[in-house]
Amino acid sequence: MKLEPMIQFRLDRKSGVPAYRQLVDQVRQALRLGLLRPGDQLPTVRDVVKQIAINPNTVHRAYRDLESQGLTEGRPGSGTFIKRSLSKVPEQQQALQRQLEKWMRAARKAGLGSEAISALVAEAMRSSEQEGHR
Amino acid sequence: MTAALETVGLGRRYRTKWALRDCTFSVPEGSITGIVGPNGAGKSTLFRLAAGISRPTSGTVTVFGQEVRLNSSEHLKRLGYFDQLRPLYSGFRVEEMLTLGRRLNSTWDNAAAREWLSELNIPMKQKVGHLSLGQQAQVALTLCMAKRPDLLLLDEPVASLDPLARHELLQTLMGTVAEQGTTVFLSSHFVSELEPVCDNLIILSSSQVKITGTIESLLADHRLLIGPDGPEPLNGVEMISSRKTGRQRTLLVRGIPPSLGPGWQDLQPDLNEIVLAYLARRAPGANHKLADDGTSDGGPS
Numbered sequence: 468m469k470l471e472p473m474i475q476f477r478l479d480r481k482s483g484v485p486a487y488r489q490l491v492d493q494v495r496q497a498l499r500l501g502l503l504r505p506g507d508q509l510p511t512v513r514d515v516v517k518q519i520a521i522n523p524n525t526v527h528r529a530y531r532d533l534e535s536q537g538l539t540e541g542r543p544g545s546g547t548f549i550k551r552s553l554s555k556v557p558e559q560q561q562a563l564q565r566q567l568e569k570w571m572r573a574a575r576k577a578g579l580g581s582e583a584i585s586a587l588v589a590e591a592m593r594s595s596e597q598e599g600h601r
Numbered sequence: 602m603t604a605a606l607e608t609v610g611l612g613r614r615y616r617t618k619w620a621l622r623d624c625t626f627s628v629p630e631g632s633i634t635g636i637v638g639p640n641g642a643g644k645s646t647l648f649r650l651a652a653g654i655s656r657p658t659s660g661t662v663t664v665f666g667q668e669v670r671l672n673s674s675e676h677l678k679r680l681g682y683f684d685q686l687r688p689l690y691s692g693f694r695v696e697e698m699l700t701l702g703r704r705l706n707s708t709w710d711n712a713a714a715r716e717w718l719s720e721l722n723i724p725m726k727q728k729v730g731h732l733s734l735g736q737q738a739q740v741a742l743t744l745c746m747a748k749r750p751d752l753l754l755l756d757e758p759v760a761s762l763d764p765l766a767r768h769e770l771l772q773t774l775m776g777t778v779a780e781q782g783t784t785v786f787l788s789s790h791f792v793s794e795l796e797p798v799c800d801n802l803i804i805l806s807s808s809q810v811k812i813t814g815t816i817e818s819l820l821a822d823h824r825l826l827i828g829p830d831g832p833e834p835l836n837g838v839e840m841i842s843s844r845k846t847g848r849q850r851t852l853l854v855r856g857i858p859p860s861l862g863p864g865w866q867d868l869q870p871d872l873n874e875i876v877l878a879y880l881a882r883r884a885p886g887a888n889h890k891l892a893d894d895g896t897s898d899g900g901p902s
Contacts (some may be wrong), residue, residue, distance in 0.1 A: 480793045481871055485817050513779045520771035521797045522633050523779035 473497075473507045476521050486521060490529035491536075496539065509539065509547040536598035603666065605630040605752045605784035610660035613646050620646040622808040624660070628752075628801070633785040635795035637750035637876055638805035644788045645685065647805070651786070652682045664752060678707065681745030685757040689741055691730030695723060698740060699747070706748040706755040714747035717773065735766025740774060746777050753778075759794060767791075771798055773808075792873045802872070804879045811879040816872060823875050826852040828865035830898065834858050842878035853878040858884055 474497050476490055484492075495526050497503040510518070512526045530547050533539040540550045604627040611624040621643035628634040638644055649655035650662050653669045653676050662669045689698060695718065703709045718725065723736050732740065736756065740894055745753060758774070759767040775798060778785060789795050795802065802819060804811040812819070823841070826834065830850045833843070838856035845851075853870055861867055870878075 478797055480796060485820065486797050513776060516779045517776040519797070520768055520775050522800060523775060524631075524633070524800055525797070587658050 473503055474509065476510075476515055476519055478521060485524045487529040487532065490515075490558065491532050493532055494529075494538070495553060498549070501552070501554045503549050503552075505549050505552055507549045508545075509533075509549070511546055603630050604628060604663070605632075606664055606786055608647075608651075608660065608662045609658050611647070611650060611657055611662050612659040613650060613655065614658040619658075619808050621650070624805075624808075626809050626810055626813045628784060628786050629879075630665075630784050631660050631782060632800040633787070633798055634801040635799035636786070636788045636802065636805055637790070637792055637795060637802040638788075639790075639880060641876060642805045643808045644805060647755055648682070648684075648786075648788070651754055653677065653858050654679060659766075678748075679750060681748060681750035681752045681753040683741055683745050683753070683758050685760060689729045689737055689744075691728065693729050694726055695729060695732075695740055696725040698729060698744060699725075702744050702747055704865070708749050710747050710749055714743050717746070717777070721769070721773070733766070735762050735769065735781065738762055738766065738770050741772060742773060746781075746783075749781065750783060753783050753785045753787075757788055757790070759789060759791065767794060774798070792876045796872050802876075804876055806880050806882075810832040811882070818874055820869070822855055822857075823870055824854050824857060825868040825870040826854060826858065826861065826865055827868065828852075828862065832862075834861050834865060841875075842881050 474494065477492055478486060478489060482489070494503065494509070509524055509530065515521065515526045516523050516584070529540065530541070534541060534547070538550060538553070539547050541547050571584065574587070579587075605662055606628040608624050608626055612619060613621045624643075624647065632642060636644055636647070646655070647856065650657055651664065651669065653671055653673055656671050665679065669674065690701075693701070699711060699714055702714070703711055715725070718740070721736070721739050723739060729737060729740060742755075742758065745755075755774075758763050759770055762770065775783070777783070787795075787799075796816060797858060799814065802816050803813040814822070824838070828834070828850055830845060833840070833850065833852060835854070836859060838858050839853040840852060840854055842853045843850065843855065853874060858867065
């Protein structure tokens with residue numbers, strides 16, 4: 468019997484982000500949000516490939532990457548399974564969200580539109596990522 | 602890793618015109634490698650040379666380490682060649698095309714071919730000429746895959762198909778490649794379609810290879826720089842294209858600039874922007890000649 472897959476991958480063909488990274492990020496995001504939990508099975512390489520018309524090597528690579536991050540484990544003959552979760556302590560996440568909402572209100576009050584806010588957030592995200600890489 | 606397909610200094614001249622010139626690249630075994638270029642860049646010429654139905658004027662082409670000989674049956678056995686003209690017999694029923702394939706090929710997986718076609722809801726009794734273009738392409742691809750080739754040569758497999766049919770054809774292709782581990786070499790006009798299916802990309806323009814590499818390295822090695830008109834920040838980078846609009850200058854460069862002056866933005870280009878920059882970078886004065894480069898190619902490409 469075939470189980471309904473716990474995650475449906477998508478591909479943003481215009482983002483410039485390598486496809487394997489997009490798959491890895493989608494699994495990490497689902498783990499963070501609690502949509503994927505330990506014990507869940509990821510779709511087989513063949514299923515992903517047939518669903519989104521993507522290179523099988525890309526899916527292999529994404530799955531290897533997730534495994535080396537310790538998030539999944541491959542069980543020979545049965546598939547790839549989630550090993551650990553990424554969801555943060557809820558209180559901490561709520562506090563962060565409140566701070567962000569407060570910041571949003573201040574930005575709106577200062578007359579910034581959604582586009583300007585998105586640009587600021589993207590820029591802050593980018594510079595914090597760069598700091599993280601150094 | 603061994604090369605499934607390798608060319609060294611490969612060239613083909615038709616009378617006085619070079620359809621392909623000094624072409625050197627390799628397609629690693631087990632990879633999916635795409636080639637992109639405008640009409641008349643020499644893509645179809647390259648496929649015909651690799652399939653052994655045309656002889657090179659200069660250089661060599663090898664498939665799994667063996668030099669390709671004209672119409673060699675040993676060579677053809679390992680190949681699936683999907684011609685852009687899709688030579689299907691429109692008066693044949695789908696099942697008759699399968700019978701023909703079975704009779705003409707020593708290795709043939711008829712059960713798999715029937716299974717693929719039924720998964721796609723293509724009726725076996727239907728005449729090929731009465732199928733939609735998308736279905737015809739699926740039948741042609743099935744014929745190529747049913748002989749279980751080691752190397753699949755697909756010349757513009759999705760050209761002339763609507764977006765849904767394109768997606769479905771690539772789904773079938775990727776599914777069978779995942780099962781069989783076939784090496785694939787394919788051409789397309791659609792960079793956005795090649796990107797998710799390919800490991801490597803070759804950019805061909807005006808009969809020559811402009812650049813080749815993994816898609817990941819192509820993305821990592823190029824930057825899009827936007828800044829004020831004036832001196833350009835070109836230390837340690839190679840300029841691929843430069844556009845000026847009003848007071849702004851847009852550069853696509855290969856290499857990572859060490860530092861940028863004030864007012865410059867450093868962005869990640871997408872694959873399409875990289876490809877367009879290379880295609881636009883023709884030899885000076887060659888711009889108007891692009892269209893007639895193809896006339897000696899012996900057909901559309």
